Amino acid sequence: MKANELPGNVISGVKPTVNDIARLAGVSLATVDRVLNARPGVRKVTIQRVNKAIDELGYIRDTAAANLARKRFYQFVFLLPDSNSEFIDELETQIEAQAVTLANDRTHLLTRKLPAFDSQSIAFALDELQPEATSGVAVIGPETPAVRDAISRATERGIAVAALLSDLPSSPRDHFIGIDNTSAGQTAAQLMGRFIKADRGSILVLTGSRLARDHLERRLGFDAVMREHFAQLSILPSVEIRDDQPLSDIVLANAFSETTDICGIYSTTASNAGLLEFLKQRSEQAKGLVVIAHELTPLSRQALLTGSIDALISQDTGHIVRSAVRLMRATVDAVPHNALQERIRIEIFLKENLPPETPAD
Amino acid sequence: MKANELPGNVISGVKPTVNDIARLAGVSLATVDRVLNARPGVRKVTIQRVNKAIDELGYIRDTAAANLARKRFYQFVFLLPDSNSEFIDELETQIEAQAVTLANDRTHLLTRKLPAFDSQSIAFALDELQPEATSGVAVIGPETPAVRDAISRATERGIAVAALLSDLPSSPRDHFIGIDNTSAGQTAAQLMGRFIKADRGSILVLTGSRLARDHLERRLGFDAVMREHFAQLSILPSVEIRDDQPLSDIVLANAFSETTDICGIYSTTASNAGLLEFLKQRSEQAKGLVVIAHELTPLSRQALLTGSIDALISQDTGHIVRSAVRLMRATVDAVPHNALQERIRIEIFLKENLPPETPAD
């Protein structure tokens, strides 16, 4: 086939292949393969000869062809908390959306819901995973010893592990996908401090659960920056509102009657239904209040648009899923992977830079 | 090979293949292929029979195998303006970084620098592209008729086109990769208005070139929000500082002597060297000034850290490159591609949520 007979966008390659290596090194394909994959049973001299040919030719391995020959496909499981959280829903939607695209890329995504905050079930689910059926697992969960150990065992069985959102500090750092929650809290504080025009006042901080490490870190970051730069504002102790609306109403009402000069609310949790309901019903109190919350969800998007929320700190769920997949794939393929470049960004959303609502949102 | 003999993370697939289709439909591989790729020369009945088999089996095509058999590889060219802009540098760095990763994915990235704002050279470069050598092109540039026509011609020749950063409105909307600059300007305004504590004052707006559509759109968005929400602040006419430092000094000095109550600066351009130099030298004037600029670069990162800049509006160069590649690949493969999901986000950076400096940054 001559060049000018090629259809539009097809380009005939000239990249060196394993055959070229074999020919140049004067060995067989099988031997080249052994060297390429660091398999045993090749003499040092031969290895060197092959390697010489490899870099003389500037050989670059074709991952797709390799995977084809191996009949390898990637089966990735996402272990998600079974809380009725909008944010987790988003994540799940993203996983499903990307699953269809990745299907013709030999990559299968599966989600499994587990009782929230229950490290026993997480550990159990991890232990259940068969390396023959699962090449990688992405897990969200508390960093208890049980979970940590189960992760080690999974890794040992040859399953790639990605820790989502809540850092699991004892696991290798480069398995973490998510934002730095301390910085997220600092960011919230900076916005809070600058948005509040009043000379003094109190800030209410809401948390979902005192157990959640991410909430805690946000709070710490928030406090640090507020203390340093906005000392004229006083920060009230955290108020716990679990994903439980009636309760939040009472708790919030209490807070507002105890403290009369509340001028800002920072909600460290991703479940804002309770807060938003409260704000809607007490619109006079909400007036002039600076509200900063976490995660972009249908609810929080709406609140940002109507002005109930002034700013949102968020992390891109699509990006998280893509990163997790890239990370797990790289781990399975045993190719180097720049974890730094995967770092999820801490996004700030105002009404003005809200991304358009996508079907997947 | 029994299941329990499989090495760690290898999973033997069970997905239906073309062979299964052929068998079930009672035709040959070649015919299946013809139907799958909508090639001519197959009877209607046969087509139906094959299609029936296809969805009975729930067949999903293996793109990698297809590309392998086709010897197809993707050659993508990035046409970049040859301005000495830090932002373009970032973009180029990202392209290079991703080029190495994509190399074993049958995807080659190439950059070419063209005189900035010169639509003739862009058009010429586009016309030069051979479909046999180039499967896709990503172009940054002004949206002149010349460029627009060259893009049409390239598309017709079967080259996938992605329009980066500056929307080329006449080209199909779904070829655009970049942020909505009007919204970016609105975002800047919202931050500006909320960050400024003063009751009144003037805002200086800097632009790189009045020709740049993105700068213009930012300005428009900025004005709209300022007028609507922060009418107590007055916006001065745009001041043009081309990527030319000595000039900016004079221009800025002029502005400050003409208007004494400047309390904020919004720089719509990505070249901030001039502004930053000015601010450094006039630190007394810079005091209390709210400065908002565009794009995260080494220079602007530093300025944000030291406090010369208060907030940065930015777009993720890594994401832009990845999106462009995904878009071009999907176009070449003629698979549907959700452009909405590729929309680049308008990022806001404060000192607190600055992403860690990566090697590629």
Added chain:
DNA sequence: TTGAAAGCGGTACCAG
């Protein structure tokens, strides 16, 4: 209008 068969770039068995 259809089918057989030879690859694409690798991998992995089995024999030597």
Added chain:
DNA sequence: CTGGTACCGCTTTCAA
């Protein structure tokens, strides 16, 4: 320790 060879899933001649 090394080589021959049959695939992997799909595409593409070439012949019928």
